[in-house]
Amino acid sequence: MTTTVCPSASTAAKPAAKSAAQYSPYVTHAPYPPYTSFSSYVRARGPVLLRTARSLTANPSDAEDLLQTALTKTYVAWDRIEDHRALDGYVRRALLNTRTSQWRKRKVDEFACEELPEPAGVPEPDPADRQVLHDAMWRAVMRLPDRQRAMVVLRYYEDLSEAQTAEVLGVSVGTVKSAVSRALGRLREDPELSPAR
Secondary structure, rough: EEEOOOOOOOHHHOOOOHHHHHHOOOOOOOOOOHHHHHHHHHHHHHHHHHHOOOOOOOOHHHHHHHHHHHHHHHHHOOOOOHHHHHHHHHHHHHHHHHHHHHHHHHOOOOOOOOOOOOOOOOOOOOOOHHHHHHHHHHHHHOOOOOHHHHHHHHHOOOOHHHHHHHHHOOOOOOHHHHHHHHHHHHHHOOOHHHHOO
16 A cells, blocks of 8 residues: 655555556645645656566565655655756665665565465466567566565666666675676576576
8 A cells, every 4th residue: 555755644644545657746735845846756757666666576565665655755855855867866776775674674474485476467468479578587587586686677677887786785796796696597597588598
């Protein structure tokens, strides 16, 4: 479930019945001015930011919550952000920091499984070969452990360098290199991708 983005606890607790495709102005009754530039930014970049959030978590609802949290942090800091041309980087950093905090706080009763359950109502894949390969690759990426998946997404989907990936995640370049190497090894061995080789 998503929540209205605002800095006050009373309004932040109210649920918002919005689908992922309906990102529109979030700020309603906040003690901050209603930044029209923030609303415009979210309308324009919401779908792209949601795709980034989806790449960091396997659950669409978790991705929406993750994006809402990142947008809340962005809204609260809106008047302190000097360069609004770098907003995507700011929100991406908030997404990654929030997701990293979730990894560190993960409950012990959560276990990785070999197969991720497909969400109900997912349409059949496009019969085109390229789309089939894309779907298979994405499923293989989603089966990676959280940190490896985040590093692969940053390196190959977001096209960041090893140094930039290390800086965003707060780890060493060597950690990024070894984790990405292990992730690529797992992808090479994934049975679903074997027909593509």
